[in-house]
Amino acid sequence: MVLDETTEELARAAAQGDHRALGELLRRVEPEVMRHCSRFLPFRQDAEEACQDTLLAVARNIARFEGRARFSTWLHIVTANCARTTYRGLKRRAAEQSSEELPQMRADPRRVSVIAGSRLDLLDAMEALEADKPDLAQALVLRDFCQLDYNEVAEQLGIPLGTAKSRIHQARKYIQAALGDAYGGPA
Template structure:
C-alpha cells in the first residue's frame, strides 16, 4: 500500500481520538485495502467483505496505533489478518453446509482457475503454518504478503535481523513443502 505522508499524519491524529480524522483516514485507505484483499482472496465479494472487516478493525483499534512504526505497516498486518480470517470463515461455512442444502453458487475455483486454486492452496498452507508455527507465519506475512523489507520485519516483530531472515526462510520451506504435498511434488 503506497499511502502518503498525509495518510500517516491522519492516522496519528485519529489515534489521538479525532473522529473526523478517522473518517477521512478510512475513506482514503479503502481503495488500497480492497486492492490488497483482492490479492489474497480470489473472489471480489470475499475481498470486499475482508475490506469492510479491515476498515472496522482499523476504526475500533486505531487508538492502539502507537506510531512507532509507519501506519502503512500496521495497516498491512491488519489487512492480511482480516483477509485470512475471512478465508477461514468462508472455508468453515462451506464445510458446515449440509448435503441437503443448495450448493454454493460459486464454482470450484481449484478446477476453474489455476491462479485462484493456487491462491486457495497457498492460504491453506499459510493457515497450517499459523496453527503449527505462528512466529514463522507472522514473519512470512510481513515479508511476502505485506512486502516489508527484512529490517522492517525485524523491527515490527522486535527481533534481530538474522532471526527475521531465519524465520522467513523456515516459513517459506514449510509452505513450499505443504504446496509440494498438495501438488504431488
C-alpha cells in the same frame, strides 16, 4: 501499501481520538485495502467482505496504533489478518453445509482459474503455518505479503535481523512443502 505522509499524519491524529481524521483516513485507505484483500481472496465478493472487516478493525483499534512503525505497516498486518479470517470463515461455513443439503461438487477446471485455485491453496498453507508456527507466519506475512524489507520485519517484530531472516526462510520452506503436497509433487 505505500501511503503518503498526509495519510500517516491522519493516522496519528485518528489514534489520538480525532474522529474527522479517522473518517478521512478510512476513505483514503479503502482502495488500497481492497487491492490487498483481492490478492488474498480470489473472488471479489470475498475480498469486499475482508476489506469492510479491515476498515472496521482499523476504526475500532486505531487507538492501539502507537506510531512506533509506519501506519502502512500496521495496516498491512490488519489487512492480512482480516483476509485470513474471512477465508477461514468461508471454509467453516462451507464445511458446515451438510452433504445431504448440497451434493459434493468438485471444481470444474474449465471454470476456475489456475490463479484462483493457487491463491486458495496458498491460503490453506498459510492457515496451516499459522496454526503450527504463528511466529513464522507473522514474519512471512510482513515480508512477502506486506513487502517490508528484512530490517523492517525485524523491527516490527522486535527481534534480531538474523532471527527474522531465519523465520522467513523456515516459513517459505513450510509453505513450499505444503504446496508441493497440494499438487502431488515433491516440495
